[in-house]
Amino acid sequence: MHTKTAISRVLSGLGAACVITALAACSTVQTTGSGSVGVERKQYMSSMVSEQALEQEAAQQYATLVGQAKAQGALDVDAAQTRRVQAITQKLIQHVGSFRPDATNWKWETHVLSSDEVNAWCMPGGKIAVYTGLINKIKPTDAELAAVIGHEMAHALREHSREQVSQKMATSVGLSVLSAVTGVGGAADLGSALSEVMFTLPNSRTHETEADRIGVELAARAGYDPRAAVTLWQKMGSLSAGSSPPEFLSTHPSAASRSSDLTEAANKVMPLYQQAGGK
Incomplete structure (x- = not known):
């Protein structure tokens, strides 16, 4: 009890200094244009986490994961399935310039990993994985698959991982100060922070x-019916029927609010879909 009280006093005394230090290391970044859907939130990134460093770390981790999957016979096992996923992804990539022109020069890469997990993700710099569990259990149409891949690509375009890692690394500055006084805690390294953000921590509702x-919007521009996202x-x-917590207890939007927001977004981009040849 006395130890907890002492630590609380230290935290109270160092709190302001830690916050100031963390904020000083952050700056406002405009990662993407707003697009037709109107994504305009200001983002704060830590100077300790550069875009280039995170992309390099992501590329290394992705290469390791792909290598492991290949060794286990779990990489791009179904050729037709892989071609389908990669073809849809390529169509989406052609339109990333609508949000950030520099992303057209990313070294995009897409693989299908054999796993029962219903999942897909895109690491910083455009390293994508789609799990067979998502394809086999959801049985998505091409437009629905475009929606989920476009969603994951959007996380990379908005640099949501960098935003989360920035928060962790900025917090670690405060922890390092605290560690010097109490001997508890310390700074997180970039690799472990990225792994935690990508594969352990959930995205926020905002993300x-x-x-x-x-x-x-990416799906609509690529000629896929945006209503398929719903x-x-x-x-x-x-x-996950019956297992999802109420929205106020969850980091993810509820099914009802998500459907409503997606419907509104789909209606906004229907002209883009029609321009791409959709009906």
């Missing part, structure tokens, strides 16, 4: 909503 909206997440929701 999920932004990814939903940008993903819908049916996709309805299918996702049916897999």
Whole structure:
């Protein structure tokens, strides 16, 4: 009890200094244009976490994961399935310039990993993985698959991982100060922070909503019906029916609010879909 009290006093005394230090290391970054869906939130990134360093770390981790999957016979096993995923992804990549022109020069890479998990992700710099569990259990149409891949690509375009890592690294500055006084805690390294953000920590509601909206627009520009995002997440929701917590307890939007927001976003980008040849 006395130890906890002492630590609380130290935290109280150092709190302001730590916050000032963390804020001083952050700056406002405009990662993407707003697009037709209107994503305009200001983002704060730590100077300790550069875009280039995070992309390099992501590329290394991705190469390791792909190598492990290959060794286990779990990489791009179904040729037709892989071609389908990569073809859809390539169509989406052609339109990333609508949000950030520099992303057209990213070294995009896409693989299908054999796993029962219903999942897909895109690391910083455009390293994508789609799990067979998502394809086999959701049984998505091409438009629904475009919605989920576009959603994951949007996380990378908005640099949501860098934003989360920035928060962790900025916090570690305060922890380092605290560690010097108490001997507890310390700074997190970039690699472990990225791994935790990508594969352990959930995205915030704000990040999920932004990814939903940008993903819908990417799909529409690529000629995929943006309304498929609604049916996709309805299918996702049916897999976890009865197990999802109320929205105020969850970091993800509820199924109802997500469907409503996606419907609104889809309506906004319908002209883009029609321009791409959709009906």
